[in-house]
Every structure is written in C-alpha cells, then in structure tokens.
Amino acid sequence: MTIKTTHTGSLPRTQDVVDMIFARENGEAYNADDFASVMKDASAATVARQVETGIDVVSDGETSKISYATYVKDRYTGFSGDSPRNAPGDLKLFPSFLKRLAEAGGTPQYARPMCTGPVKSKGQADLLADIANLKAGMEAHGAAEGFMNAASPGVISLFLQNEYYGSRDEYLGALADAMKDEYRTIVDAGLYLQLDCPDLALSRHMLFGDLSDEEFLKIAATHVEALNGALDGIDPDRVRVHICWGNYEGPHVCDIDMAKVFDTLMSVNANQLLFETSNPRHAHEWTVFRDRVDDIPASKILVPGVVDTTTNFVEHPEVVAQRLERFLPFMGTDRVIAGSDCGFGTFAGFGAVDPEIAYAKLGALVEGTRLANARA
Incomplete structure (x- = not known):
C-alpha cells in the first residue's frame, strides 16, 4: 500500500467568509441566504484546492466555524457570558513575549461563553449544511475520501468552562450526551469523524498547571471516558483523533511529554491518531511510538504531522520524506x-501562516510523501 496524505482540518478562510462569520458572531445584521451561499462556494473552493495540491483525505477547512471548539456555542444551548482567559503556562514564563504577542494582535479574538445552563442541541441545520457543502465539493472535484472535525467534550470544557453543572464529570457527561448525535451524523454521512482533543495535552499547562502530571493524567482519563461514551456504537475505523499542545509559536517548555500521554491517546476509541512530530518541541517523540510499538493496537494508524503549522518555512520534500520514513520500519x-x-486556520481570520504558504506546505507534504512511497 502507499502512504496517503491528509491534514488536521482547518485551512485559511477567505475574507468574505471571515466577514460573514464575524457579522454573525458580533450580532450584526447579515443575510442568511448570502451566508449559506458564501459558505457553500468557499467550502467547494477549499476542497478543490486540496485536490489540486494532491491531498487524498480532504476536509471543508472548517469553513463556517469561528473556531474548532467554540463553534458549539452556536449549535447548543446553555452558553452565555464570557469565560476567563487563561494564557498557556509557557507564555506566562516569558511575560515579555506574551506582551509582544498581545500587542501585535498575535492572539485570536472570539467569544468564549461560560456554560450557564443545560447543554442541548439546537438542531443540526448548521452541521447538515457543512456536510452537504463538503460532499458537494468532493463530488465536484473528485475527492474520494473526506473528514469533518468535531469538538470533543474535553476541549469544550477547556474553552467553555462550567458554571452550571455540579462537577467537571457531570459537565463532561452532559457534553458527551449532547455531542454524540453530531458524531453519529458525520459518520453516517460517509465521512471520517475527526475529534479534536488538545484537552489531552494542551490543558495540562493551560488549565491544570497546579496539578502534577499524574493528577492531570487522571483527569485526562475522565475526558477519554466521556468521549468514548459519546462514540459508543461508532466504528473506530471511521474515527480520527487529534492531540496537540497548542497551535501557536511559543516556547512550549511546559508541554507534557508524549511518553506520558501515550496510554491516554491509545485509549480513545479512534483508529487514526494525529499528533505533532515537526515542531522543535516534539520532533523527537517519534521514538516513543517506535519504543512502544508493541503497545500500539494492530487496528491503529499513525498520522504524524510532517509539516509544521506555526511558521512560514516551507519544508523541503526530503525533510517530509525523512519524517515519514522514521515510522515505516x-x-x-x-x-x-x-x-x-495542527490546522492552518484554527480560528477564523487568524493564522500565523500566510494562506498561500499554507498550501505550499501541503504541497511539500504531498511531494515528500511521494518520495517516501517511491523508496518504501
């Protein structure tokens, strides 16, 4: 078999998409038919660009979403007000850098309401529109396989914090109950479901910095338990899970090691595992998978990140090939x-990588994969 190519989901959005999203986000007047038309056309164009670049398993680029986690506030009841902002622990250690980021607009601006009431679905109109747009784009441009992102209960609890339920576990359970229909709908549409789970790594230094690693891993286990409950009955072969330490350029000196979260990652009922191996803080951790290969269930497929998403360096295809070839033996x-x-457009209207360079990096991913396949 040949190695396929994909990415983590979010891609740069055009200015008309961003303008529409923020008009809705800010409660400004906008035409719903125009919104739907813009999202449909942009999603199709995003699929076309991926196909032209050579990506095998494509997404809608999260076109219509304000962000990968906080979009749930628009689709589910129970959220209002604003959550406290908590900078990642590594940025707190370097306050001059954090100040520089803030003053330069290096932090995204979007609402993070609290959970202040019961979390219930408002209906699946937005989700069904996203699915229809992605599938139409795939059909029009010849993409055979596609995936759609969805927030995990744990990452929702990270960014939209609880002020209603009696405990974290109760909140996670409510989120899992609310999200499971979204998960099922994506899979039933013939798409892969990608679950974004930075809560299994990023939240260690963003929300639980006062705990030990061992205490954090116990919390992460409860996140996986809630997630697996929401996935009950869904074929793990149709599920991808993405773990990361925060998609931002920064020191990352507080990141918990992959060696410590390895078992947590393996315990998710998803058979495709997406993780970082390109940025300088985690490039060495491919050895964790090599050294613990006997602990990787035979059903699991590894999806290492072979291009970075926080800098405008375009990787040489040979670098990409070498990164892949580490895993092949x-x-x-x-x-x-x-x-x-990670993604290239994690938040609408915000991204460290120039949109054209983002696609150039995906092109390098494709070319490097071809090299690795030719040598395999």
Whole structure:
C-alpha cells in the first residue's frame, strides 16, 4: 500500500467568509441566504484546492466555524457570558513575549461563553449544511475520501468552562450526551469523524498547571471516558483523533511529554491518531511510538504531522520524506498517513501562516510523501 496524505482540518478562510462569520458572531445584521451561499462556494473552493495540491483525505477547512471548539456555542444551548482567559503556562514564563504577542494582535479574538445552563442541541441545520457543502465539493472535484472535525467534550470544557453543572464529570457527561448525535451524523454521512482533543495535552499547562502530571493524567482519563461514551456504537475505523499542545509559536517548555500521554491517546476509541512530530518541541517523540510499538493496537494508524503549522518555512520534500520514513520500519506503509502538526486556520481570520504558504506546505507534504512511497 502507499502512504496517503491528509491534514488536521482547518485551512485559511477567505475574507468574505471571515466577514460573514464575524457579522454573525458580533450580532450584526447579515443575510442568511448570502451566508449559506458564501459558505457553500468557499467550502467547494477549499476542497478543490486540496485536490489540486494532491491531498487524498480532504476536509471543508472548517469553513463556517469561528473556531474548532467554540463553534458549539452556536449549535447548543446553555452558553452565555464570557469565560476567563487563561494564557498557556509557557507564555506566562516569558511575560515579555506574551506582551509582544498581545500587542501585535498575535492572539485570536472570539467569544468564549461560560456554560450557564443545560447543554442541548439546537438542531443540526448548521452541521447538515457543512456536510452537504463538503460532499458537494468532493463530488465536484473528485475527492474520494473526506473528514469533518468535531469538538470533543474535553476541549469544550477547556474553552467553555462550567458554571452550571455540579462537577467537571457531570459537565463532561452532559457534553458527551449532547455531542454524540453530531458524531453519529458525520459518520453516517460517509465521512471520517475527526475529534479534536488538545484537552489531552494542551490543558495540562493551560488549565491544570497546579496539578502534577499524574493528577492531570487522571483527569485526562475522565475526558477519554466521556468521549468514548459519546462514540459508543461508532466504528473506530471511521474515527480520527487529534492531540496537540497548542497551535501557536511559543516556547512550549511546559508541554507534557508524549511518553506520558501515550496510554491516554491509545485509549480513545479512534483508529487514526494525529499528533505533532515537526515542531522543535516534539520532533523527537517519534521514538516513543517506535519504543512502544508493541503497545500500539494492530487496528491503529499513525498520522504524524510532517509539516509544521506555526511558521512560514516551507519544508523541503526530503525533510517530509525523512519524517515519514522514521515510522515505516515498525508500522509499514499501510499504517501510516502523512498529516500536519495542527490546522492552518484554527480560528477564523487568524493564522500565523500566510494562506498561500499554507498550501505550499501541503504541497511539500504531498511531494515528500511521494518520495517516501517511491523508496518504501
């Protein structure tokens, strides 16, 4: 088998998409039909660009979403007000850098309401529109496989904090109950479901910095338990899970090691595992998978990030190939897919990487994968 190519989901949005999203976000007047038309056209164009670049498993680029986690406030009841902002622990250690980021507009601006009431679905109109737009784009441009992102209960609890339920576990349970229909709908549409789970790594230094690693891992286990409950009955072969430490350029000196979250990652009922291996803080951690290959269930497929998503360096295809080839001796080409460290458009209207350079990096991902396949 040959190694396929994909990415983590979010891609740069055009200015008309951003303007529409923020008009809705800010409660400004906008035409719903125009909104739907813009999102449909932009999603199709995003699919076309991926196909032209050579990506095998495409997404809608999260076109219509304000962000990968906080979009739930628009689709579910129970959220209002604003959550306290808590900078990642590594940025707190370097306050001059944090100040520089803030003053330069290096932090995204979007609402993070609290959970102040029961979390219930408002209906699936937005989700069904996203699915229809993605599938139409795939059909029009010849993409055989597609995936759609969805927030995990844990990442929702990270960014939209609880002020209603009696405990964290109760809140996670309510979120899992609310989200499971979204998960099922995506899979039933013939798409892969990608669950974004930075709560399994990023939240260690963003929300639980006062705990020990061991205490954090116990909390992470409760997040996985809630997530797996929401996935009950869904074929793990149709599910991807993405773990990361925060998609921002920063020191990342507080990141918990992959070696410590390895078991947590393996315990998710998802058979495609997306993780960072390109940025300088985690590039070495491919060895964790090599050294613990016997602990990787035979059903699991590794999707290492072979291009970084926080800098405008375009990786040489040979670098991409070498990053992939590290995994082949112990996983084989049938259990490795080339991916990106994270998304290129995690938040609408905000991204460190120039949109054209983002696609150039995906092009390098494709070319490097071709090299690795030719040598395998």
